[in-house]
Amino acid sequence: xxxxxxxxVLAYVLSQFYRAFLAVLTPVLKSELGxxxxxxxxxxxxxxxxxxxxxxxxxxxxxxxxxxxTSAVLLAVGGGGGALVFATAQGxxxxxxxxxxxxxxxxxxxxxxxxxxxxIYSPAVFGTLAGAVIxxxxxxxxxxxxxxxxxxxxxxxxxxxxxxxxxxxxxxxAIALLVRDPAKPEGGAKGSxxxxxxxxxxxxxxxxxxxxxxxxxxxxxxxxxxxxxDVFAASAAQIGAATLVMGLAMVAGNFAYGPLDRALGTRKGxxxxxxxxxxxxxxxxxxxxxxxxxxxxxxxxxIGLFGASFPMVIAHGRxxxxxxxxxxxxxxxxxxxxxxxxxxxxxxxxxxxxxxxxPPEAPYAALxxxxxxxxLAGCAVYAFAQDRTD
Numbered sequence: 001x002x003x004x005x006x007x008x009v010l011a012y013v014l015s016q017f018y019r020a021f022l023a024v025l026t027p028v029l030k031s032e033l034g035x036x037x038x039x040x041x042x043x044x045x046x047x048x049x050x051x052x053x054x055x056x057x058x059x060x061x062x063x064x065x066x067x068x069x070t071s072a073v074l075l076a077v078g079g080g081g082g083a084l085v086f087a088t089a090q091g092x093x094x095x096x097x098x099x100x101x102x103x104x105x106x107x108x109x110x111x112x113x114x115x116x117x118x119x120i121y122s123p124a125v126f127g128t129l130a131g132a133v134i135x136x137x138x139x140x141x142x143x144x145x146x147x148x149x150x151x152x153x154x155x156x157x158x159x160x161x162x163x164x165x166x167x168x169x170x171x172x173x174a175i176a177l178l179v180r181d182p183a184k185p186e187g188g189a190k191g192s193x194x195x196x197x198x199x200x201x202x203x204x205x206x207x208x209x210x211x212x213x214x215x216x217x218x219x220x221x222x223x224x225x226x227x228x229x230d231v232f233a234a235s236a237a238q239i240g241a242a243t244l245v246m247g248l249a250m251v252a253g254n255f256a257y258g259p260l261d262r263a264l265g266t267r268k269g270x271x272x273x274x275x276x277x278x279x280x281x282x283x284x285x286x287x288x289x290x291x292x293x294x295x296x297x298x299x300x301x302x303i304g305l306f307g308a309s310f311p312m313v314i315a316h317g318r319x320x321x322x323x324x325x326x327x328x329x330x331x332x333x334x335x336x337x338x339x340x341x342x343x344x345x346x347x348x349x350x351x352x353x354x355x356x357x358x359p360p361e362a363p364y365a366a367l368x369x370x371x372x373x374x375x376l377a378g379c380a381v382y383a384f385a386q387d388r389t390d
Contacts, residue, residue, distance in 0.1 A: 004068070004179030008113040009136050011075055011171050014164075015106035016140030017148075018079070019047055019217065022099075023225030023243055024148045027236050028157050029095065037226040039092040041349030043099040044222045048342025050103030052335050056193060058108045059331030063324075066181030067112035076172035078105025080165050087161035105168070110137070111331050112179070118318060118326045119182035124262070127315035131258030134311050138254055141220065141247035149240030193328050196321065204385035205317040209310075209336040211378030212275055214344040215282060215371040216307035220246050222345065223367060224300060226352075230360045232292055242297060249301040253308025260312075261389050267316045268387040270309070275379050277306040282372035289361035289368065310337060319388040344371075 022029075022040050029035040035043075054074070061070040082101030089095050110133065117129045151160050196202060220243060228234035228242055257274065261267040281302035288295070314333050321329030348367050355363035 004175070005113060005116060007171065007174045007178050008067070008071065008109055008116075009133055011071065011079075011106075011109035011175060012113065012133060012137035013140035013143070014075075014079065014168055014171060015109055016134075016137045017144045017164075018083075018099075018102045018106060018140075019044075019051075020141045020221045020243070020247070021144035021148055023220065023222050024145060024236065024240055025152070025157060026222075026225040026229065026239070028152060029092075032157075033089065033091055033095065035092040035095060038349045038353050039095070040226075041222055041345050041352065043092070043096040044218075045342045045345030045349070046096050047099040047103040047106075048217070048338050048345060050100040050342075051107045052337075052339030052342055054104050054107035055111070055331040055335035055338070056328070058111055059193070059328035062108070062112060062115045062327030062331065063184075067108070067115055068176065068179040068181050071108045071112045071179065072172050072176035074108050075105045075175065076169055078102060078107075080105065080169040080172065083161055083165035083168055087158050087165060109175075110134070111327070111334055114314065114318075114330045115327050116182055118330065119323075123319065126318060127261050127267070127312055128258040130311035130315055131254045131256075131308075134308070135251050135254035135258075138247060138251040141250055142244060145243035145247050146237070146240035149236045153236070192325075193332055196325060196329055196332055199320055201320045201386045201388075202317055204382050205313060205320075206333070206336045207378050208271060208275070208313050208382040208385070209317070209333055210340040211375045212271070212307070212313055213310045213337045214341045215278060215375060216246075216250060216303055217341040218344050218348055218367075218371065219300065219303060220250065223348065223352075223364070227364045231290060231364065242300065245297055246300045246304040249304030250308050253305040254311060256305070257309055257312045261315070265389065266387055267312060267319075267389050268382070268385055271312050271316065272379060272382060274306045274309045274312075275375055275382075278303055279372045279375045279379070281306065282368050282375065286365050286368040286372060289365040290359075313337070316385075316388065344374075 022044050078101045082098045082105055086098035113133050114130060117126055224243055225239050228239050260270045264270060281299045285299050317333045318330055351366050351370055352363040355366045
């Protein structure tokens with residue numbers, strides 16, 4: 001089982017990489033394929049939407065088929081196939097298709113690990129394990145920053161994507177060989193997603209899922225690249241350095257959130273406090289979009305650090321889910337989180353296009369304000385959530 005979990009974590013490293021690497025590729029895709037910031041926002045959004053739409057069938061498959069086959073097949077066909085489409089792309093449309101396929105391929109890997117944790121480990125340590133997986137997986141976020149910039153410069157972006165396709169297919173094969181499905185609960189996987197949606201205790205948690213991940217995912221996954229390019233005339237290496245700092249902060253945040261509910265005796269308080277701190281960083285970027293230097297970098301790092309509450313929110317929602325619906329429960333929560341992040345990419349693409357183009361920071365200030373207000377609205381609803389720490 002441990003070897004299988006390691007394989008799923010490696011697959012999640014790839015998932016984090018694929019959702020974040022467009023920011024670094026912005027300059028080369030713009031020059032070689034004519035892809036605009038709006039094109040890349042749409043492609044990024046399709047990754048998240050495809051990922052999110054797959055969560056409900058993935059949840060059913062985890063409960064009925066098991067994590068091994070579900071993860072191996074989708075990662076090979078969607079992830080490996082999508083990387084090959086990306087490597088051979090001749091325009092923005094192919095990039096969008098590739099990102100959608102990769103989103104399908106990445107959809108089951110984190111939830112497969114969470115399903116195994118929920119079935120074989122104590123509920124009290126679920127949040128810590130969930131945070132650890134995302135923390136380790138965030139190495140993919142880091143790989144999609146400065147190291148990716150160096151690799152593209154040394155070998156070319158198409159060659160890099162061909163190599164990634166091979167790594168993805170190898171990881172899928174390892175999952176098929178090494179993952180072991182946990183025993184199913186007594187009585188089988190009875191019930192449906194509708195039974196979960198009938199639970200009022202889940203509603204404010206689902207609202208928090210909608211808003212908690214979108215700012216960090218949207219900014220790190222795409223907008224930090226065009227922002228540094230347009231406002232500060234940054235090079236690919238400088239963008240890589242900025243995304244590296246934000247990615248490291250996200251890693252630290254995922255590990256930090258894990259044990260805090262047990263240390264402080266509250267999940268709700270930890271989640272609410274962290275997201276309010278994220279909103280404060282966003283409002284500071286909105287107020288001072290041209291500050292530059294260490295100040296701006298520190299604010300992006302703050303968004304990465306405090307905005308890493310995703311696994312803790314999953315743990316909060318999982319605490320209300322009955323064992324026979326565990327697969328569908330964790331994937332329902334993930335559906336709201338990733339689906340909202342995808343929709344946010346489309347919305348922010350429209351905001352960026354509609355905002356005045358001069359001064360160059362104006363469209364990005366509008367994006368920062370949008371993320372901040374959405375997050376504050378979600379926190380207002382989540383304040384009424386029922387706390388539960390297992």
